[in-house]
Amino acid sequence: MAIHTALTIAGTDPTGGAGVQADLKTFQEREVFGMSVITSVLAQNTTGVQMINHMPLDLIQAQLDSVLTDIPPSAVKTGMIATPEMMEALVDRLQAIDVPYICDPVMIAKSGDPLMDEHSRKSLRETLVPLATIVTPNIPEASDLIEMKIETVADMEKAAKLIVNELGAKAAVIKGGYRTDHSTDVLFSNQTMTHLHADRTNTKHLHGTGCTFSAAITAELAKGKSIEEAVSIGKAFITDAISYTLNLGSGNGPTNHWGFRLKGLPGK
Ligand SMILES: Nc1ncnc2c1ncn2[C@@H]1O[C@H](COP(=O)(O)OP(=O)(O)O)[C@@H](O)[C@H]1O
Numbered sequence: 128m129a130i131h132t133a134l135t136i137a138g139t140d141p142t143g144g145a146g147v148q149a150d151l152k153t154f155q156e157r158e159v160f161g162m163s164v165i166t167s168v169l170a171q172n173t174t175g176v177q178m179i180n181h182m183p184l185d186l187i188q189a190q191l192d193s194v195l196t197d198i199p200p201s202a203v204k205t206g207m208i209a210t211p212e213m214m215e216a217l218v219d220r221l222q223a224i225d226v227p228y229i230c231d232p233v234m235i236a237k238s239g240d241p242l243m244d245e246h247s248r249k250s251l252r253e254t255l256v257p258l259a260t261i262v263t264p265n266i267p268e269a270s271d272l273i274e275m276k277i278e279t280v281a282d283m284e285k286a287a288k289l290i291v292n293e294l295g296a297k298a299a300v301i302k303g304g305y306r307t308d309h310s311t312d313v314l315f316s317n318q319t320m321t322h323l324h325a326d327r328t329n330t331k332h333l334h335g336t337g338c339t340f341s342a343a344i345t346a347e348l349a350k351g352k353s354i355e356e357a358v359s360i361g362k363a364f365i366t367d368a369i370s371y372t373l374n375l376g377s378g379n380g381p382t383n384h385w386g387f388r389l390k391g392l393p394g395k
């Protein structure tokens with residue numbers, strides 16, 4: 128049996144709903160061997176972010192080298208990369224590995240706490256986004272990347288196109304989680320626009336949805352799936368993770384990473 132491996136480079140969430148912890152759980156659920164490089168350690172929970180400590184650049188690079196020189200990943204994703212220096216420290220290594228790379232441009236947590244400072248946003252456009260096989264911004268992140276207001280699905284389509292044609296990513300998914308009317312995501316890949324529809328779950332438990340979605344896509348790309356197939360499986364995975372809510376925490380709780388396994392069972 129072929130063993131597929133996936134690497135996440137991201138920040139942490141001790142409550143397990145977002146960041147590296149959500150990515151590793153998702154890789155495991157998709158039967159891909161998960162590995163992680165930690166960029167920042169956060170004290171956060173379902174109510175917000177309490178403290179952030181960035182790892183030294185040489186430690187980030189050393190973690191990455193430990194992985195790359197021993198167990199090559201079949202796909203890589205980045206999440207919270209908080210400073211321009213961290214982005215620059217990753218560029219050479221990401222350029223050198225010839226596997227799919229998913230860039231989730233994490234800027235602000237659902238709680239509203241900033242996970243990246245203002246001047247990092249420009250660096251993200253110039254360093255990581257052009258290297259990406261798929262960029263997966265939510266609506267505010269996409270607005271920031273291409274400096275345009277996004278209100279309608281047509282705006283989401285325009286943004287996805289610009290991220291590919293102007294910023295140089297191979298494909299882009301604009302996630303619709305910030306909308307209140309529906310949860311349609313827009314994928315632009317191979318010069319083709321696809322809409323990914325899903326029922327909207329009325330819940331406040333949406334902590335780590337973006338991390339989980341992009342990790343599921345990464346896992347499928349690690350198995351050799353096409354961009355279109357991987358995004359479609361990722362969308363089904365996150366939809367179930369949201370709808371089979373766990374109701375954990377006193378604030379905005381995590382998703383259910385084993386939700387897709389419950390499909391067809393009583394309770395849905
Ligand atoms: N209430 C919801 N019901 C169903 N799907 C949702 C809901 N909220 C977000 N999603 C989906 O979750 C995924 C992550 O989107 P989003 O929450 O916008 O990302 P982020 O965590 O980066 O802000 C997308 O596929 C989005 O459509």
Ligand SMILES: Cc1ncc(COP(=O)(O)O)c(N)n1
Nearest residue numbers: 138139145146236237335336
């Ligand atoms: C380390 C880390 N990375 C990413 C997010 C964003 O998660 P979300 O916006 O989906 O709550 C987070 N809260 N923490």
